[in-house]
Amino acid sequence: MKFIDENGFRKDGRKCDELRPTRISAGVLPNANGSALIEQGGNRIIVAVYGPREIHPRHLARPDRALLRCRYHMAPFSVPERKSPAPSRREIELSKVIREALEPAIFLEEYPRTTIDIFIEVLQADGGTRVASITAASVALAEAGIPMKDLVTAVAIGKIDGTIVLDLNHEEDQYGGGDMPIAMMPILNKITLIQADGLFTYDEIKYGLELAKKGIDKLYKIQREALRKIVEVTK
Amino acid sequence: MKTHSIIPLLRKKTLLTLLNKGERKDGRTFNMYRKVEIQTNIIKSAEGSAQVRIGNTIVLAGVKLNLGQPYPDTPDQGVQIVNAELIPLASPSFEPGPPDEDDIELSRVVDRVLRSSETIDLNKLSIIRGKKTWIVYIDIYILNHDGNLFDASVIASVAALLTTKIPKIEIVNENKIKITEEKVDLPIRNLPVSVTFSKIGNHIIVDPCYEEELLSDAMITVGIDSKNNICTLQKIKEGCFKPDEILDILKRAINVGSKYREKYLKKLLEKR
Amino acid sequence: MVIFKKNGSLVYPCSLLAEGNYKTGIGVYRENNRFFSSFLGYFKKDYNNTLNVVPIKSVYVPVVGDIVIGKIIEIGISSWTVDINSPYNGILQLSETISRPIDLVKTDLREILNIGDIIIAKVIVFDLTRDPLLTIKESKLGRVREGYMLELSKEEKLSERKIKDIEEKFKCSIVVGKNKRLLIIPKKNEKALSAIEYIIKNIERGRFK
Numbered sequence: 001m002k003f004i005d006e007n008g009f010r011k012d013g014r015k016c017d018e019l020r021p022t023r024i025s026a027g028v029l030p031n032a033n034g035s036a037l038i039e040q041g042g043n044r045i046i047v048a049v050y051g052p053r054e055i056h057p058r059h060l061a062r063p064d065r066a067l068l069r070c071r072y073h074m075a076p077f078s079v080p081e082r083k084s085p086a087p088s089r090r091e092i093e094l095s096k097v098i099r100e101a102l103e104p105a106i107f108l109e110e111y112p113r114t115t116i117d118i119f120i121e122v123l124q125a126d127g128g129t130r131v132a133s134i135t136a137a138s139v140a141l142a143e144a145g146i147p148m149k150d151l152v153t154a155v156a157i158g159k160i161d162g163t164i165v166l167d168l169n170h171e172e173d174q175y176g177g178g179d180m181p182i183a184m185m186p187i188l189n190k191i192t193l194i195q196a197d198g199l200f201t202y203d204e205i206k207y208g209l210e211l212a213k214k215g216i217d218k219l220y221k222i223q224r225e226a227l228r229k230i231v232e233v234t235k
Numbered sequence: 236m237k238t239h240s241i242i243p244l245l246r247k248k249t250l251l252t253l254l255n256k257g258e259r260k261d262g263r264t265f266n267m268y269r270k271v272e273i274q275t276n277i278i279k280s281a282e283g284s285a286q287v288r289i290g291n292t293i294v295l296a297g298v299k300l301n302l303g304q305p306y307p308d309t310p311d312q313g314v315q316i317v318n319a320e321l322i323p324l325a326s327p328s329f330e331p332g333p334p335d336e337d338d339i340e341l342s343r344v345v346d347r348v349l350r351s352s353e354t355i356d357l358n359k360l361s362i363i364r365g366k367k368t369w370i371v372y373i374d375i376y377i378l379n380h381d382g383n384l385f386d387a388s389v390i391a392s393v394a395a396l397l398t399t400k401i402p403k404i405e406i407v408n409e410n411k412i413k414i415t416e417e418k419v420d421l422p423i424r425n426l427p428v429s430v431t432f433s434k435i436g437n438h439i440i441v442d443p444c445y446e447e448e449l450l451s452d453a454m455i456t457v458g459i460d461s462k463n464n465i466c467t468l469q470k471i472k473e474g475c476f477k478p479d480e481i482l483d484i485l486k487r488a489i490n491v492g493s494k495y496r497e498k499y500l501k502k503l504l505e506k507r
Numbered sequence: 508m509v510i511f512k513k514n515g516s517l518v519y520p521c522s523l524l525a526e527g528n529y530k531t532g533i534g535v536y537r538e539n540n541r542f543f544s545s546f547l548g549y550f551k552k553d554y555n556n557t558l559n560v561v562p563i564k565s566v567y568v569p570v571v572g573d574i575v576i577g578k579i580i581e582i583g584i585s586s587w588t589v590d591i592n593s594p595y596n597g598i599l600q601l602s603e604t605i606s607r608p609i610d611l612v613k614t615d616l617r618e619i620l621n622i623g624d625i626i627i628a629k630v631i632v633f634d635l636t637r638d639p640l641l642t643i644k645e646s647k648l649g650r651v652r653e654g655y656m657l658e659l660s661k662e663e664k665l666s667e668r669k670i671k672d673i674e675e676k677f678k679c680s681i682v683v684g685k686n687k688r689l690l691i692i693p694k695k696n697e698k699a700l701s702a703i704e705y706i707i708k709n710i711e712r713g714r715f716k
Contacts, residue, residue, distance in 0.1 A: 033566070052566055052594040063636065089339045096336040103473035105520075107536070107545060111568070112635050114594040142520050145564035147534065147545035150521035178351070180468065187521045190475035194455070196468035197347050202485050205465060209478050224519050227547050231517055231563060 003160035003172060010172070012041075016165040019155070019215050024136060024226035026143045034144025036226065038136035041169050042126025047136045049144040051116035060115075065108040067115040070099035072133060074122040094130050101134050101154065101183040101193035107147040116146060127170035128156040131181045134193065135219055139226050151223050152192055154183035155215040157208040159198060164208050166215045180205070182212040186220045247450055254438045261290075261444070266491055268442045271499055273390065275398040283399025283421065287391040290444055291381035293325075296391035297374050298399045298421075302412075305361060305368040313360025313368050317346035319375035319388055326380035326445075344469045345375065345388045348427050348458035351466035355396060356422035362404050362412055369401060371421070382444040385456045385469075389429040390499065396421055397503040420507050427466055428496045430488040431456045434474060439484060441491055455481075457488035461496070465489075514552055518544040524558055534560030567593045567686040569630045569639040574648075576656060576684035577641065579624045582616050589628065592658060592686045595638050599628065603642035625651040627682055627690065654692035 004010055014020070020041030029035035032048035055061045072095040076082050087095075098120065106116070118140070120133045131154035138151040158168035159177040173179050178198015184191050196205070250260055263269070269290030278284035283298035305312055319342040323329045334342075349355065360369040373395065375388045400418040407413055433443035433451040443451060452474025458467030465485060470476065476484075508527030512518055522544040524535065531537050534546040535558045544550065546562035553559065569575070569591065577597055581588035589597035601609060604619055620626065627648050633639035643649045670681050682690040 033564075054594055054596060089343060092336050092339045093343050096340055097470075100471070100473050104475045111566075111594060142547045143564070145546060145562045145566070147536075147562075148520040149536065149543075149545065151519070185475065185521070190477060191470070191481060192475045194468055194470045194476070194481060196465060198351055199460065199464040199466055201464055202482075202489065205485060206482055209481065213478075227519060228517065231547070 003176065004163060004165075010160070010165065012169060014167075016163055017211055017214065019167045019218055020169065022219060022222055024139055024222055025229075026139050026226045027230045032140070032144070034140040034142070034146070036136040036139040036143065038132050038139075040126075040128070040132045040135075041167075042124060043122070043129055043132045044124035045120065045122050045129060045132050045136055047121075047133065047140045048119045049116065049137070049140040049146065050119070051144070052111035052114035052146070053117075055113065055115040061113040064112050066106075066111040066113075068099055068103050068106065068108060068118070069115055070095050070102070070118040070120070070137075072098050072120045072122075072130070074125060074129070078122045078125045094133075097193055097195065098130060098134055098137070102137055102141065102152050104190065104192045105138070105148050105150055105152045105185050106141065107149065110147055116141075125170065127168050127173040128181070130154070131156045131183065131193075134183045135223060139223050142227055143230060150185035150188050151220065152183050153186050153216045153219045153223060154181065154193060155212050155219060156181040157212050159200065159204065164204055164211060166211050180208055180212075182209065182216075184213070184216050186213075186216050246446070250446070250450055251436060254435055254440075259440065260446070263442075265438065265440045266487060268491070268495060269444070271390070271495065273394050273499055273503070275394055275503065281395075282401065283395045283397075285391045285394035285398065286378075287387050287394065289383055289387045289390075289442065291379055292383055292387050292444075293377075293379040294384065294387040294391045295376045295378055296388065296395040297376075298395045299372045299374070300399070300401055301370045301372065302362070302367060303370045305365065309357075310365035311358065311361045313355065313357040314370040315346070315350060315355055315357065315373070316370065317342050317349065317373045317375070317392070319345060319377070319384075321377045321380065321384070325377045329380070340469075340471070341375070341384060341388060344385060344429075344456060344458075344467060345373075345392055347469075348389050348429055348467045349373070349392060349396075352425040352427040352458065352460035352464075354393060354423060354425050354427055356424045359422040363406065363409060367412060371396075371399075380445060382446070382448045383431050383442050385431045386429050386442065389427065389458070393426060393428075393500060394503055396423060397500070397507065423504075425460050426496055426500045426504065427458050427460045428492045428500065429456050429458045429467065430492045432484050432487070434476065434480070439480060441487070455484060457485060457492070459489055459492040463489050463493065510552065512550045514550060516550050517548075518550050518560055519547055520545055522550075524550060524560070525552075528556070530555070530557040532557040532559035534562055567591070569593060569595060569597070569633045570685070571630050571633055573630045573685035574682075575628055575630060575641070575686040576651075576682065576688040576690050577626050577628050577686075578656070579620050579622050579626065582620075582622060585611060585616075587616070587620055589626065589641060591628075591639070591641075592688055593639075595633075597628065597630070597639050597641040599626070599641045599643065603631070603640070603644055606644060620650060625654070625656055625690070627651060627684070651690060651692070654690050657689045657691060659687040659689065 022040040026036045028037045034049035037046045134154040158179040180196040183193035272288040275285045281297035282300045286295045323331045399421040403415045403417040405413040434453045435451045454471040456469045460466045510525045524542045544560040546560045548560040548562040551559045575591045577589035577591045580590045586600045591597045628641040631642045679693045
């Protein structure tokens with residue numbers, strides 16, 4: 001299967017360094033402290049943030065900081081073959097890596113003995129759901145009024161037809177030569193998530209990091225725009 | 236299952252002071268591994284097995300083979316299933332219970348190291364296309380936790396696979412197969428290693444022991460194959476890395492990884 | 508000493524606010540001598556060089572001395588647990604409710620305060636290592652016999668003058684809790700209540716203080 005044609009265009013018409021069209025709306029769930037919806041290519045993911053709030057069971061509370069809990073879950077209808085609603089091993093691993101990607105950005109010490117809960121529901125999946133979830137979750141956290149050092153922005157780099165490209169969709173992820181999701185606090189220039197699966201050379205990863213930063217800078221603007229919009233609405 | 240351990244403040248200060256001077260509590264340099272010991276074929280009921288000791292971390296991997304159906308989207312490939320468990324006897328901080336996120340993360344990362352590097356030649360395990368294939372189960376048990384469970388699990392898995400023998404199959408007709416008495420080596424086509432790093436303040440050290448893990452803000456496991464390609468990356472814990480630190484880590488991983496592949500795994504490959 | 512943002516401008520987490528010899532107030536953190544916002548909110552520089560970012564939204568964290576409007580949610584052996592619209596529940600001990608000595612064996616705590624009762628209380632102890640302690644012993648504090656509790660949802664305040672306006676117009680008295688709750692006690696006509704709620708919600712939407 002060929003992914004990039006002679007003119008350098010991918011099957012969905014994008015160039016190798018192009019993001020899929022992305023839209024983020026904040027404040028979409030009235031009951032949550034903070035929320036966001038992200039639409040990126042065929043991805044449709046909703047995130048709710050509850051907290052800081054009292055923690056149950058009490059013994060889990062940490063005396064010096066808030067606990068951060070995260071649940072990444074895919075709806076049964078989010079993929080072509082119906083997926084069982086029970087949490088799969090993949091969802092459990094992703095819940096952990098997403099939590100660890102967001103945690104460095106939050107001032108958890110401001111709310112000891114409480115919990116901040118992040119609930120991610122993938123309604124429609126099209127590759128790169130973990131990074132899209134992180135990008136949306138940051139917006140939801142900021143909208144909830146949780147103090148942060150920076151937003152966290154994420155994108156997946158991949159290898160198709162031997163070329164390093166930005167923002168893999170499902171088909172490219174499935175049949176390509178590798179994927180590397182990366183999350184960063186863009187202004188502080190710190191990487192909070194990096195995984196890789198496939199075969200990459202050192203140089204490919206070096207280039208991948210640079211390409212990721214470019215995509216992340218673009219997404220950062222979209223995140224800020226989503227936050228700015230909710231302030232406008234209240235005025 | 237892991238519970239949260241707290242490291243006493245005084246101990247933390249002592250270890251940090253040492254690190255600032257470029258030293259670690261056991262005298263190692265930042266790029267040094269603890270002593271690695273590998274014993275193979277210790278579980279007679281398994282088709283392959285290996286017990287690895289890195290310092291005081293002890294990990295046992297067992298390989299079992301079963302005949303079964305291939306996955307529908309890979310009808311001419313074998314199946315690889317990795318399961319790792321941090322069992323309660325390994326550490327005071329482990330509690331009995333179903334696999335939690337740490338067990339699952341360990342399983343899936345080890346699986347990816349083996350899968351992305353194509354350690355097992357899955358193409359050679361298919362018996363009847365679409366119907367019958369070998370299923371290779373790799374079960375990893377952590378027997379004693381003193382840090383760096385990832386690297387120990389990877390070496391144990393690769394060592395166990397290197398010493399696994401599978402029965403030769405005779406195909407009678409398209410529905411019937413005969414399992415012969417003859418045994419052959421499990422087809423292996425790559426020897427991956429993983430190198431785990433721990434970041435404490437601004438110091439990045441290789442092969443952290445348990446105490447160093449507790450002190451660290453962030454960790455990262457790098458899987459490297461025989462050709463020095465990076466086949467797996469996994470950042471662990473809640474801290475962060477600067478992009479330069481990641482690139483430096485990759486260079487060190489390739490260096491350290493190839494040294495200990497030479498030292499430990501090549502021998503096992505030659506013995507086959 | 509440089510300030511990069513105008514007073515009242517909208518800032519985001521990690522917006523660079525200033526560089527120099529300033530002090531950090533609410534919602535501002537410091538790296539070396541650069542100051543960043545930690546909230547989505549409005550930048551505010553105080554006269555004494557303290558930099559603040561007032562968040563658009565935030566939860567209520569108790570401060571000693573705050574007057575809060577609470578709801579009893581649990582009764583213990585010698586104390587009540589009070590919901591004060593915060594991640595931290597307030598604790599009201601028996602000794603902070605009545606001045607005379609009480610015989611615990613003979614007294615049913617429910618006679619003093621029952622689950623669901625609304626109280627106006629004051630935060631007397633809070634240090635983040637344990638739940639805030641409240642008192643209702645002072646004047647103007649205590650159980651509310653009649654009235655309605657309204658929870659504000661955003662980080663908005665109503666000016667004292669506006670409160671007085673509403674009080675006069677609708678013949679009621681309003682108690683403002685620091686925990687983003689208001690108590691509206693009608694003096695006469697009960698129908699006035701919905702009008703008050705409506706007005707207050709309008710003010711919330713249109714105004715920033």
